[in-house]
Structure formats: C-alpha cells, structure tokens
Amino acid sequence: MKTEASHTILTAKQLSIGYKTKKAETVIASNINFELQKGQLIGLVGANGIGKSTLLRTLIQVQPELSGSISLNGKDLKTTSTLELAKQLSIVLTEPLISKNLSVFELVALGRHPYTNWIGNLTEVDIAIINKSLDLIKIVDLKDKKCYELSDGQLQKVMIARALAQDTDVIILDEPTSHLDMYHKAYILKLLQRLTKDTGKTILFSSHEIDLAIQLCDTMIVMQKEKVVCNQPCQLISEGIFETLFPKDLIVFDEKTGSFRVTK
Numbered sequence: 340m341k342t343e344a345s346h347t348i349l350t351a352k353q354l355s356i357g358y359k360t361k362k363a364e365t366v367i368a369s370n371i372n373f374e375l376q377k378g379q380l381i382g383l384v385g386a387n388g389i390g391k392s393t394l395l396r397t398l399i400q401v402q403p404e405l406s407g408s409i410s411l412n413g414k415d416l417k418t419t420s421t422l423e424l425a426k427q428l429s430i431v432l433t434e435p436l437i438s439k440n441l442s443v444f445e446l447v448a449l450g451r452h453p454y455t456n457w458i459g460n461l462t463e464v465d466i467a468i469i470n471k472s473l474d475l476i477k478i479v480d481l482k483d484k485k486c487y488e489l490s491d492g493q494l495q496k497v498m499i500a501r502a503l504a505q506d507t508d509v510i511i512l513d514e515p516t517s518h519l520d521m522y523h524k525a526y527i528l529k530l531l532q533r534l535t536k537d538t539g540k541t542i543l544f545s546s547h548e549i550d551l552a553i554q555l556c557d558t559m560i561v562m563q564k565e566k567v568v569c570n571q572p573c574q575l576i577s578e579g580i581f582e583t584l585f586p587k588d589l590i591v592f593d594e595k596t597g598s599f600r601v602t603k
C-alpha cells in the first residue's frame with residue numbers, strides 16, 4: 340500500500356523482456372508493470388526458467404528491454420549514462436565475477452569505483468564509506484582476510500558490503516541465498532531487511548525462498564507464465580497467487596501458515 344510519505348523509486352511500464360537475434364525475438368514475459376517504493380525490501384519469485392534473471396538483467400541494463408520502459412527516480416534508464424546508473428544502482432550477482440585473491444577490504448573498495456579517479460585512488464571519504472559498509476554488515480573482523488579463505492555465507496556478506504559501499508539508492512541481488520544453508524538463507528534475507536530499515540535503501544532480490552520472502556518482504560513480484568504481479572505478500576496470499584505458482588501434484592500452498600508443504 341502506498342502511504343503519503345512513499346516515494347516511487349523504480350518503475351516498469353508495459354515492460355516486455357526477452358532475447359532478440361537478427362532472425363527472431365523470444366519474449367520471456369510481457370505486460371510487466373510495477374512501482375517499487377523507496378526503503379522497501381522486494382522479493383522477486385517464480386518457478387525455474389520463468390525469467391527472473393532476465394528481468395533483473397533488463398532492470399540493470401545488461402540486456403535491452405524488448406519494449407516498454409524502466410525509470411529510476413523518475414528518469415528513463417534509456418537516457419541514463421552507465422556512470423550515472425552505477426551511482427544509483429548496484430548489483431550482487433549469484434556467481435561473483437571477482438578475483439578471490441583480493442582481500443575483503445579490497446573487494447569492498449571496488450564498490451567505490453564509480454567515484455574514484457581512473458587509477459582508483461581512495462580518498463578519506465571513500466575509506467570511511469568502506470569501513471561503514473563493513474561495520475553495517477558486521478564483517479569488520481574479516482577485513483584483512485583473502486576472499487578465497489571465506490565460506491559461501493561470508494563471501495555473500497562481503498558482496499553485499501561492496502554493493503553498500505557503492506552508495507546507491509537501489510541494490511539488486513540475483514539469488515543471494517543460493518549455496519547457503521537454511522540458517523544462512525534466513526540470516527542474509529533478514530540482513531537485507533535490516534539494511535532497508537537502517538539505510539533507507541531499496542533492495543530487490545530474486546529467490547526461490549518463497550516462504551522466507553513472504554515473511555520478510557514489504558513487496559513481492561511474482562512471475563507466472565500468464566502474468567507478473569506485484570503487491571504486498573498478504574495481498575498476494577489472499578488473491579491466491581501462490582497457489583497457482585507450481586503444479587499441485589507435489590507441493591501445495593497453505594494459506595494459513597503462508598508456506599508450502601509437500602502433498603502426502
């Protein structure tokens with residue numbers, strides 16, 4: 340629900356996403372409309388292969404939309420330069436494309452790249468922001484460790500700290516909970532929820548952890564074959580959206596508990 344103080348930060352209008360070659364166009368999803376509000380935690384869910392990563396890649400402009408528009412803080416992304424975009428939107432990918440030979444501090448420092456000169460010299464302000472990011476994620480003690488010494492859960496926290504150091508309004512994460520055990524899945528999503536409250540940033544993540552997303556998100560985007568819907572989790576439950584997400588032969592959604600269970 341929109342309150343008077345709400346502020347729309349990321350908007351998709353009549354968005355159609357997919358893949359285009361010289362010969363053909365494959366539409367993965369169309370008629371996507373949403374308005375994401377500042378300071379919210381937003382979960383993007385849907386079955387395997389439905390198009391979550393395609394949508395996120397389109398939102399971060401790694402691939403072009405087929406049609407429709409995306410705007411960030413009221414400005415169409417088509418008219419936003421790469422550098423401008425890097426100051427407004429940061430990304431955490433499932434498989435980090437980084438050298439694990441870097442120390443944790445060095446990796447988090449990469450988040451300052453859009454602001455540093457071409458040699459990458461860090462100013463005192465940059466260093467203060469890096470340290471604040473490490474502190475917010477509670478990984479100051481890992482600062483001097485090499486990334487290859489970290490567990491998957493620790494590395495995920497470091498990647499989130501890098502995104503924080505980039506100091507953008509919006510952070511987008513593609514499956515931040517993959518490779519993690521049950522405890523760390525909940526830990527990371529709870530951490531993202533805390534960050535939205537502590538920093539006012541808008542965080543959008545894709546995940547297969549629908550039960551956790553229902554409990555923690557302010558808003559969810561649910562991708563289905565026929566439609567993409569965006570609403571508060573409780574509204575989506577009452578609209579019966581989760582019941583139609585998967586074939587009912589194996590798992591069913593229990594509206595009372597807001598979770599899935601295996602059929603007997």
Ligand SMILES: Nc1ncnc2c1ncn2[C@@H]1O[C@H](COP(=O)(O)OP(=O)(O)OP(=O)(O)O)[C@@H](O)[C@H]1O
Nearest residue numbers: 358365367385386387388389390391392393394547
């Ligand atoms: N580079 C590509 N070229 C053409 N089609 C692609 C490409 N990448 C993905 N696809 C197709 O787009 C569809 C959506 O894939 P996508 O990876 O976005 O789904 P997803 O919801 O993120 O899946 P998962 O939950 O399994 O990660 C799939 O049918 C996939 O085969």
